[in-house]
Amino acid sequence: MSKTERVLLLFNAESPTVLDQDYSEDFKKKDWQTEADILRALTELGHTVSLLGLFDDSEILFHKIKLFQPTVIFNLVERFRYDSAHDRDIASLLQLIGIPFTGCGATGMTLCKNKGLSKEILSFHRIRVPDFAIFPRRKPIRRPKNLSFPIFIKPLKEEASMGIAQASFVENDSQFSERIRFIHETLDQDCIAEEYIDGRELYISLLGNKRLEIFPVREIRFNEVPEDEPKVATYRAKWDENYRKKWGIKNQFAGPLPGGIQEKIEKVSKKIYQLLSIRGYARLDMRLTSGGELVFIEANPNPMLAAEEDFAQSALKAGIDFPQLVQRILNLSRPGIED
Numbered sequence: 358m359s360k361t362e363r364v365l366l367l368f369n370a371e372s373p374t375v376l377d378q379d380y381s382e383d384f385k386k387k388d389w390q391t392e393a394d395i396l397r398a399l400t401e402l403g404h405t406v407s408l409l410g411l412f413d414d415s416e417i418l419f420h421k422i423k424l425f426q427p428t429v430i431f432n433l434v435e436r437f438r439y440d441s442a443h444d445r446d447i448a449s450l451l452q453l454i455g456i457p458f459t460g461c462g463a464t465g466m467t468l469c470k471n472k473g474l475s476k477e478i479l480s481f482h483r484i485r486v487p488d489f490a491i492f493p494r495r496k497p498i499r500r501p502k503n504l505s506f507p508i509f510i511k512p513l514k515e516e517a518s519m520g521i522a523q524a525s526f527v528e529n530d531s532q533f534s535e536r537i538r539f540i541h542e543t544l545d546q547d548c549i550a551e552e553y554i555d556g557r558e559l560y561i562s563l564l565g566n567k568r569l570e571i572f573p574v575r576e577i578r579f580n581e582v583p584e585d586e587p588k589v590a591t592y593r594a595k596w597d598e599n600y601r602k603k604w605g606i607k608n609q610f611a612g613p614l615p616g617g618i619q620e621k622i623e624k625v626s627k628k629i630y631q632l633l634s635i636r637g638y639a640r641l642d643m644r645l646t647s648g649g650e651l652v653f654i655e656a657n658p659n660p661m662l663a664a665e666e667d668f669a670q671s672a673l674k675a676g677i678d679f680p681q682l683v684q685r686i687l688n689l690s691r692p693g694i695e696d
């Protein structure tokens with residue numbers, strides 16, 4: 358039995374909060390499933406837990422720490438003041454405060470969040486990534502010759518398939534510039550245009566700091582999407598239950614992989630995790646082409662942790678139940694503890 362901790366569970370709130378806010382009604386809602394699952398696990402593990410939702414006030418964090426004196430912070434913060442770029446600023450702040458916190462640090466978050474920067478680093482180390490070009494706002498949109506159709510357009514620094522739709526898949530220059538302009542205007546974000554990688558989409562879950570454990574691979578299936586349509590995890594494909602039902606979209610354990618691919622996945626995933634300075638736990642999105650080529654799509658440090666989601670499901674298949682997983686993540690908050 359591990360020692361009991363004073364755990365501050367830190368997460369996002371949608372409006373200003375107070376120190377002793379009651380979240381019991383919020384935690385019954387689907388949007389708060391992760392927080393609710395983790396709170397239950399921490400309590401089951403015998404830890405003393407206090408809750409803090411962050412919206413746009415950083416001082417409340419200092420007050421809470423002073424009052425509660427946590428020994429560790431379970432960090433689920435993904436944005437601040439509606440801005441998802443601030444996830445790494447919160448991690449920086451926690452680093453400065455010096456109380457151990459779970460998950461990825463500010464450097465890893467910065468490298469992974471920028472879908473161009475992460476690919477530049479990985480391609481330097483000869484890891485296969487899609488060809489890509491970046492299109493900043495307020496600059497002319499000119500497609501480089503070496504980037505050929507079909508192309509996939511994404512906001513440069515977003516998550517959870519924000520700004521990703523079937524229209525992100527473009528096949529000619531007018532669709533190309535139209536989609537980039539649309540992302541610039543609606544999300545006020547720079548764009549990345551990537552070589553479209555046709556193939557199976559695999560999710561690889563890893564746990565650890567230096568020594569990494571890799572869990573059984575998950576795969577998203579698009580069972581009812583017509584043969585000639587691109588099969589991509591758009592916003593609706595991820596979050597809209599009716600849409601998922603209609604198109605037979607399912608997250609499940611990966612079907613049989615061609616010979617040698619499992620070993621390749623393990624080797625390259627561990628390398629990616631280290632190169633992008635990830636800590637704690639992460640889920641990598643990769644594609645496997647019909648020719649057996651494994652292509653990096655993106656890295657998600659601090660992936661969604663709800664018990665029903667891919668990460669926890671993969672861990673469970675590896676024999677780590679949800680409370681054990683939460684405890685392992687807590688243990689990893691103290692760098693070096695596992696080595």
Ligand SMILES: Nc1ncnc2c1ncn2[C@@H]1O[C@H](COP(=O)(O)OP(=O)(O)O)[C@@H](O)[C@H]1O
Nearest residue numbers: 487515516517518519551552553554589590655
């Ligand atoms: N280069 C690409 N080729 C093919 N599909 C892609 C490519 N990039 C993204 N996708 C599809 O879009 C989805 C979302 O893209 P991703 O980069 O993972 O963004 P997010 O951070 O929003 O999850 C992926 O899960 C995949 O289905």
Ligand SMILES: [Mg+2]
Nearest residue numbers: 517518642655
């Ligand atoms: Mg993704």
